[in-house]
Amino acid sequence: MLKVGLIGAGYMGRTHIEVYKLISLMYDVKVCGVCDIREDKAEKAAKIHGARVYSTFEEMLNDGDIDVIDICLPTYLHFEYAKKSIEKGKAVFIEKPVVIDLEEGYELIELQKKYAAPVMVGQCVRLWPSYAYLKKVYDEGVYGRLKRISLRRNSSEPSWGWENWYKDPKKSGNAIFDLHIHDIDYLRYLMGEPEKIRAFGDSKYIKSIMQYPDGTIAEIENGWDFPSSFPFSAGFRADFENATLTLKGREIDIYEASGRLLQVVPDEDYEDDRLGEKISSLGGYFYELKYFYECLLNSEEIKVSSLTEAVKSVELIYREIERMNS
Numbered sequence: 651m652l653k654v655g656l657i658g659a660g661y662m663g664r665t666h667i668e669v670y671k672l673i674s675l676m677y678d679v680k681v682c683g684v685c686d687i688r689e690d691k692a693e694k695a696a697k698i699h700g701a702r703v704y705s706t707f708e709e710m711l712n713d714g715d716i717d718v719i720d721i722c723l724p725t726y727l728h729f730e731y732a733k734k735s736i737e738k739g740k741a742v743f744i745e746k747p748v749v750i751d752l753e754e755g756y757e758l759i760e761l762q763k764k765y766a767a768p769v770m771v772g773q774c775v776r777l778w779p780s781y782a783y784l785k786k787v788y789d790e791g792v793y794g795r796l797k798r799i800s801l802r803r804n805s806s807e808p809s810w811g812w813e814n815w816y817k818d819p820k821k822s823g824n825a826i827f828d829l830h831i832h833d834i835d836y837l838r839y840l841m842g843e844p845e846k847i848r849a850f851g852d853s854k855y856i857k858s859i860m861q862y863p864d865g866t867i868a869e870i871e872n873g874w875d876f877p878s879s880f881p882f883s884a885g886f887r888a889d890f891e892n893a894t895l896t897l898k899g900r901e902i903d904i905y906e907a908s909g910r911l912l913q914v915v916p917d918e919d920y921e922d923d924r925l926g927e928k929i930s931s932l933g934g935y936f937y938e939l940k941y942f943y944e945c946l947l948n949s950e951e952i953k954v955s956s957l958t959e960a961v962k963s964v965e966l967i968y969r970e971i972e973r974m975n976s
Contacts, residue, residue: 651679657719659688677947681698805881
C-alpha cells in the first residue's frame, strides 16, 4: 500500500481529498496523514479518510510509514517543502506552478536526479479530458495539420487564499504564473517550444502570439483583472486543415470541412456508484492523480507533467516576460 501524507488543506487540498475517495477505491493507496497550520481544516480533511493529523510537517515527513507527500500549499512554499520531501526519499506530487523562481526549479531537478525521486507537478490541463482529446486528435493527425490554435482562461482575482497570498505577486506570481501557466504548459505539451514569441500586457493580464517552425500560430489570453462578478471561463479553438474544434464548457464542437457538425463530451470514463458521483465533477484533478499513482505502483517513469516539463513551462513564461510589450 502507498501511504499518502497531504500538506495543505485549503481549496486545492480539499479537492485532492475528494479525489482520493476514488483513488483509494481503485488502487492500493490511502491518505494516512494530513498537515495544515489551521488545525481545524486538517482535522476535517483527515476525518474523511480516517487519517492522522500531524502537528508539524517535520513530524509527518519523519514518519517512515508515509511513502508519498502531496503538496497543496501556496506557490511560494512549494520549493521548501518539495526539497525536504525529495531529500527524505519520498515520492512527491506538487501543485502548480511548481515554482516562480527558476533557480529553485533547477535545484529541484538536480535533487530529483540525486535522490531518484518520483516527482509530478499538477499541471492538470494536460490530463483534463477535453484537452486530452485535442492532444489525441492532434497527435494522430485526424484532421490534418493544425493551422491555428487559440487558448483562453480568465477570471476575477482569487480572494479565497490563506492570508490573501494570491494578492502578493512575490507569493503567487499573479495571473501570469498562476493562471497563464495552465495554457502555456498545455501548448508546450501539445506542440513543443515556439519559434517566435510576442506578448502584451502585464502580470495580471497577458495576451501572447506564438509561431511554430511549421507555421502554426498560437494565441493565448489569460487574466484575472476582471470584476469580482466576472465568472471563470476557459476554452479553446483549434483550426485544422479539415476541421475546427471549439471547447465550450465540457462539450467540444467539431465543424468538419465536409459540413458535418459533431459534438463530443470526452468525460465520464470512470463512475463509481458507491460514491454517487461522476468523474466529470473532478476532471483533470482526478486524472492527474490517477496517472501519478499508476506510475508509482507500476514503477513507471512519470512522463506527463514531470518536474522537468513543469520547469520548462516556467522558462517559457520568462521568455514571454522578456518580450512583453516590445
